[in-house]
Amino acid sequence: MSRDGKDRSSRLGKLLPLFLATFTISMTANSGYAILAVMKDDFVNKREWFTEDEMADLIAIVQSAPGAMAVNASMVVGYQSAGFLGSLAAVVGCILPPLVVMIIVTAFYQVIVSNEFVYLFMRGMQLGVVGMLLDVIIGLFVNVTKGRGAYPLIIMILAFLYVRLSGWSILYLAIACALAGVIKASLIAKREES
Amino acid sequence: MGLLIRIVLAFMKVSAIAFGGAYATIPLVEEEAVVVQGWMTYGEFADLIAIDEITPGPILINSATFVGMRVAGIPGAIAATVGCIIIPCIFVMILLVLYRRFHDSALMEGAMVSLKCMAVALIASTFIKLGLNALLPEGVAPDLATGIFSVAVICGAFYLINQKKISPLPVMLGCGAVNLLAHLLFL
Numbered sequence: 001m002s003r004d005g006k007d008r009s010s011r012l013g014k015l016l017p018l019f020l021a022t023f024t025i026s027m028t029a030n031s032g033y034a035i036l037a038v039m040k041d042d043f044v045n046k047r048e049w050f051t052e053d054e055m056a057d058l059i060a061i062v063q064s065a066p067g068a069m070a071v072n073a074s075m076v077v078g079y080q081s082a083g084f085l086g087s088l089a090a091v092v093g094c095i096l097p098p099l100v101v102m103i104i105v106t107a108f109y110q111v112i113v114s115n116e117f118v119y120l121f122m123r124g125m126q127l128g129v130v131g132m133l134l135d136v137i138i139g140l141f142v143n144v145t146k147g148r149g150a151y152p153l154i155i156m157i158l159a160f161l162y163v164r165l166s167g168w169s170i171l172y173l174a175i176a177c178a179l180a181g182v183i184k185a186s187l188i189a190k191r192e193e194s
Numbered sequence: 195m196g197l198l199i200r201i202v203l204a205f206m207k208v209s210a211i212a213f214g215g216a217y218a219t220i221p222l223v224e225e226e227a228v229v230v231q232g233w234m235t236y237g238e239f240a241d242l243i244a245i246d247e248i249t250p251g252p253i254l255i256n257s258a259t260f261v262g263m264r265v266a267g268i269p270g271a272i273a274a275t276v277g278c279i280i281i282p283c284i285f286v287m288i289l290l291v292l293y294r295r296f297h298d299s300a301l302m303e304g305a306m307v308s309l310k311c312m313a314v315a316l317i318a319s320t321f322i323k324l325g326l327n328a329l330l331p332e333g334v335a336p337d338l339a340t341g342i343f344s345v346a347v348i349c350g351a352f353y354l355i356n357q358k359k360i361s362p363l364p365v366m367l368g369c370g371a372v373n374l375l376a377h378l379l380f381l
Contacts, residue, residue: 027250035252061289064306067209067282068252069216075286095275098251102259103271105245110264113241117374124373125244126328127344128366131351132247133321136217137314138356144310152311159315163221170225170316174211177308185304 011082015089017047018081022074022093035070036062039077049081070094151184197266198273204231205258205277212254213306214313219254221316224323227261234264240327247366254278340381347372 025038036059044055058080062072071094078090112118145152155177162173204226212219220243227233234242246256255275262274329344330336351369354360 026252061286064289064302065282065285066212067278067285068212068219068254070252071255071279072282072286075283076290079287079290091279095251095255095279098249098255099259099271099275101249101251102245102256103263103268105249106260106263106271109241109245109260120374120377121370122241122244123328123331124347124370125247125366126240126324127347127373128351128362128369129240129243129247130321130325130328131348131353131369132355132362132365133217133317133324134348134352135356137317137321140214140217140310140314140317144307144314148307152307155308155311156315156318159312160318163316163319169230170222171207171211173312174213174309177312178305181304181306181308182301183304184308185300189300 011086014049014082015085018078018086019089019093021047022070022078022090023096026070026074026094027097036073039070039073043077043081050077054080155180198269200231201262201265201270201273202277202280205262205274206281208258209254209278210281213309216253217317218310218313219257221320223254223257223261224320227257233261235332236323236327237332238264240324243324244366244370247362337381343376343381 021039021042025035025042028038040055040059043049044052050058058076059073062069062076065072071091074090074094075087078087080086082089113122141156159173159177162168163170208219208222208226212222223242224239228236228239242257242260245260246253249256255278258274258278259271262270262272264270266273325348328348329341347369350372351365354365354368355362
């Protein structure tokens, strides 16, 4: 068998494991960071498809792209292990559990939400969500402001005023924020040069 | 068919600006589904976020499936999920090709920091709205005892997640159960 043939069959052999791995990960974790941690353990320590360094680079890519981190991570890991088909298998594995579960939940939501017990239970969970979001905000705030001076605070305040007062699309805000960050970084780079 | 295309486009837009982790997607889905498209009420959106926490999988995909399903059934759910994947896929492929250059780029890093700051502001804004909605639900007369109890549940949830490092799933279920029991027994 030619080298190409061997390569192709080993790639095809990886499709099912990829699908099952991302399917299982997606079933068991729902925050992006938790999913990345489980994925790293699975592909670096258990399967040894990637080294620690390779995985760190892949995770950096995943975190620089928008969207759901778990889907992006599946895409990258699948692509690096088995090309386009690998990427497809991994992404389908990752989105299948939420897709199927949410289709079922939504179908029932319309029926059960009018039930008084379900309504009270949902109300309680909404209170829990508020407490949880406070934790998320504090965590992100500390992460992004640490050692960066006043700049993050200014952006946060301006962005907050924009969403509360303007009523314009968040899309423009995102573009403005990205530009502000790029301009600031290039100014710093210039200053360091001179 | 026109509706399905609108769903795909709506979630392409949401996913294109969803930087900063799972929770950063919540305000974006809120803007698109509640404000821009008018596909759901704020109360339904608040339910959706609670459901997100007790179902498996990425929050963005959960939210998209829920919205798509409510608007156009199973085809809508699939359209919404596909919409969430297209733009990130393009991004990831570009980054994979150029990745050494981008990885060390100060410009990329600068843009990411600013976008994360934006995410904090957006989540804070949603936090306020969800908080008001949870404390003063639409169509229910405000009542002091219920209000005090609700604030206590919020603080309890925050304490368990922030200090005791308990994962959100059991905390959410616990909050639901406590609220249900309290209303049945004394509120």
